[in-house]
Amino acid sequence: MDDSIGIKIKKLRKERKLTLKQVSDKTNLSISFLSQVERLKSSITLESLKKVSEALDVNPSFFFSNPVKKTKSTIVRNALSDLNNRPNSFIYKDLGGNLENPLFSPLLVMLKPGDNRGSSYSHKGQEFLYVLEGTLTVLIDEEEHDLHPFDCIYLDSTTPHNWINHTDSDVKFLCISSLPI
Incomplete structure (x- = not known):
């Protein structure tokens, strides 16, 4: 990280x-x-x-954003370009830009084969996951759900959950989470 x-x-x-x-x-x-x-x-x-x-x-995405002047709108071009060049196995890319007082946090996430984000946990808010590439396994309250490209899931983040890559290929997906109020 x-x-x-x-x-x-x-x-x-x-x-x-x-x-x-x-x-x-x-x-x-x-x-x-x-x-x-x-x-x-x-x-x-x-x-x-x-x-x-x-x-x-x-929101955890706070720690991945760049502290620059806040704007009213942001364009992020070619968001996938540097994802494969990073040394970490679990990769986040903040897509939120620098909007002032955002209501949600969009992240591009890549999981290498066999990766997960640790043990299941819960937190305030909601998450929306949209798979771009690969097969993402989402664990919600001990129940596994496999999501394939173009599948999505909307979940209450207060329920214990986790993201897992059980495959031998990279998984890329969008995670949009609400920010604490």
């Missing part, structure tokens, strides 16, 4: 006037681990990032 995530976590935590202990209590992640992430000494899993984002009251 991106090294700037730790820097963004620390900045946001300080803006919210929270201590590492307070974030640790809200996330059940150790203070030392959180400190190492903030100091770029350790990387964070998507599952842990989700816990931190809920504790800091932001």
